[in-house]
Amino acid sequence: MLTIKQITENTNAVIRGLEKKHFKNAKETIDQVIAFNDKRRSTQSILDNNLSEVNSISKSIGQLMKEGKKEEAETAKSRVAELKEVNKTLQTEMDQAAEDMQNLLYTIPNVPYDEVPEGVGAEDNVVEKMGGMETELPKDALPHWELTKKYDLIDFDLGVKITGAGFPVYKGKGAQLQRALINFFLDEARKAGYLEIMPPTVVNAASGYGTGQLPDKEGQMYHCEVDDLYLIPTAEVPVTNIYRDVILEEKQLPIKNCAYTQCFRREAGSYGKDVRGLNRLHEFSKVELVRIDKPEHSRQSHKEMLDHVEGLLQKLELPYRILRLCGGDMSFTAALCFDFEVYSEAQKRWLEVSSVSNFDTYQANRLKCRYRSGEKKTELCHTLNGSALALPRIVAALLENNQTPEGIRIPKALVPYTGFEMID
Structure with a gap:
């Protein structure tokens, strides 16, 4: 605010x-x-x-x-x-x-920083960097929704039976791959100095208002009306709200937290080819990074978070690009945001897997999250967060980009977590 x-x-x-x-x-x-x-x-x-x-x-x-x-x-x-x-x-x-x-x-969004480019939508975002390994697939390469069926990794129809569209059931090596990625992301965050949090996946309205999901995204959140609770769209909400109505000491900053949670999004109005398979789900797994920092250090924190996410994609051997989002494509709460996308070779399209944002004092003002300087004066903190990483599209890209005639190759960094080198 x-x-x-x-x-x-x-x-x-x-x-x-x-x-x-x-x-x-x-x-x-x-x-x-x-x-x-x-x-x-x-x-x-x-x-x-x-x-x-x-x-x-x-x-x-x-x-x-x-x-x-x-x-x-x-x-x-x-x-x-x-x-x-x-x-x-x-x-x-x-x-x-x-x-x-x-x-x-x-109802008023955050004000973007000066370096945010002008633009209306995704087509106006600026490509800051491209990296990762190029892939060459067999001529009969399959999209991930066909691969998951071929190797019995994910059952989308069973998810429809149990719940509805957008709630897949992971099986066998598909479930093991999910768990491997979660543990890999959490271990990498821990090595980078993040304290792991295991928060609730439902929050009250005050928490939704604290981080800006309410009232802006109320229609996109699952609402438990009897208890007036909301299923979280991201771990950003409960983790950042740990610091609601808190006065921190300057020496505590920056605070670095990470959390794995299930995330829930109604994705109302989504349709077409962009929602096939794992491209857009109502429930998915994600590891989130959250930082609370002093204003003068938040840009450095933002850079460190960007470097961390880029390092994850490099270790997963995925082709990626980093986008500086334009004003019209930024979230309601962000002052500066970079998106990471991985290239899906089989679908011939880029898939967003992370947004890393600096919110300046916008969330902190809603949260009343402050810190005390040496002069005993209190000031609003800056808050930042980023996906590190969201799993569905990472899984889609890993399956598609690593398919071979012998099966699907597992990146070396993940093998200690999966316990297998191939899905065959």
């Missing part, structure tokens, strides 16, 4: 940033926030003056009674009663202005 200071001191820059994200009616919305804030402040000023007058008059009443000035004392009492009634109305008006402002702020 944008801060009032950010909006009032840099109004034009905020509006330009929101326009870069193609946020509709940016100027009108910011003007409305400022109007609510002005109303809140002016009402507070009147209320403070009235309260001061009430205190002053109340102190004088006793003295007037002692001096026998009963009529003046009664007049003073009437004035106090009158002011108290006015103050009730003012307090209601002030609270309403503050609530209206807060609700409006929840």
